[in-house]
Amino acid sequence: MRDLGAGFGHLLKGQRWVARHGKSYGFGLLPGLITLVLYAAALVALALWGADFVGWATPFADDWSSPWLGLFRGFLTAVLFALALLLAVLTFTAVTLLVGQPFYESLSERVDRDVSPDGIAPESDLPLWRELWISGRDSLRVLVRALVWGVLLFACGFIPVVGQTVVPVIGFFVTGFFLTEELASVALQRRGVELRDRLALLRSRKMLVWGFGTPLGLAFLVPVVAVFLMPGAVAGATLLARELLGEETREGAGDHDPAGDVAAGPVISPAPGPSAPGPSAPGPSAPGPYGPPR
Template identity: 85%
Template sequence: MRDLGVGFGRLLKGQRWMARHGRSYGFGLLPGVITLVLYAAALVALAVWGEDAVSWATPFADHWSSPWQGLFRGFLTAVLFALGLLLAVLTFTAVTLLVGQPFYENLSERVDAEVSPDGTAPRSRLPLWRELWISARDSLRVLVRAALWGVLLFALGFLPFVGQTVVPVLGLFVTGFFVTEELTAVALQRRGVELHARLALLRSRKTLVWGFGMPLALAFLVPFAAVFLMPGAVAGATLLARDLLGEENADGDWAPHAPDAPGAFGGWPDSEDAAK
């Protein structure tokens, strides 16, 4: 239970850090605004034509008597929209981070440098184009995993009672995990931690991850909230990444049960020296 509180504390601390650096806040909103407009258009299209899509996919119900046909197709339309909303939440972070990669990379470095005891931040040895390629590739891999979970939850949504109670809770856990993975990837990729190692880190501290990601996933369901929370979420995820790797902060705060060294998870042996 302690890790849940630590994870949530990192989320709040990231938002406070962003509030203290308001001059950069406006630039951090732009990628989220662009992504929000695209996603809003897709969800509106799903709401408008979702019923037609369900009718096309269920021709066997054309001759059902009223009210069963309407109830059946109405339920499927609602489930389809819920799945679209879940996928939007799962993928919003990845797309926003990709659009705003240079800004969020710089933001993460500034957080690292401010909380590090020696005032330095690990830096990637890779050129920007290579970082963008790795970020896009890894995001696609994560989104495939998230989509598989989404399909499974969609199927479970047809189960009576379970689909209306257990499935939404499971969806929140899944969303919180993958949202945290995408956000911490900014800081971890800069340290040379590959995708499989990032996933291993997150799985080793699932309660810490859920403490950070689940409240954020719930907040992302509120219209426009994701746009305003994204910059602070990146800042908080940088602090969380330091916890996962057992790195000391300037205030002496350590993460409990952290691994012995970043190199154990595939990071650069000394990211700061490697950048020189």
């Protein structure tokens, strides 16, 4: 239970950090706004021409009598729009992170410099195009895993009582886990931690991850809310990544402008969990020290 509170604490600290650093917050809003406009345009287009598409895709029903033709195609149009909306919710974070890779990379580095005792942030030696490729590839792999969980939970939803009580709760925790992975990947990828090792690392502190990602996932069900919370979520995920890796963090960090001098302060070192790694993250070619993926 302590880790649950700590995870939620990182979420709040991230929002407070961007609230104190207005320029970073405004900078971090741009990718979410761009993605929101693109998604809104796609949904509007689907609402306007979705019925035409369904009609084109179901020529076998052209000769059906009224009202069956209208009911059938109206139902398919509604299902198509509902699926598109669900897909938009599931992919919004991943697409926003992909669009905003340079923005969030810069924001995450500023957080690292601000909270690090020596004012130094880990940096990636990879070119931007390579980082974008890795980010897109890993996001797709995570999305596939999330969809598999979604299908399983959807099937379990038909179980009487359990499907209407337990399954939705499990669904929120699953969403929180994968959402945290997507957000923490900004800081962890910069440290050279591969997807396989990231997933194992997050599994080693599930309560911490759920405390951060589950309430955020509930808020992210509304994409407009996600736009305004995204910069703080990236900042909070950077703090969470530092705790997962056992990196030292200054107490009271984030109260000053990281562009200025790094104020000296007492150093706290979060105790890693029983399966958490030491302070150094593995390089891209290093063997995964966290055990095989489950």
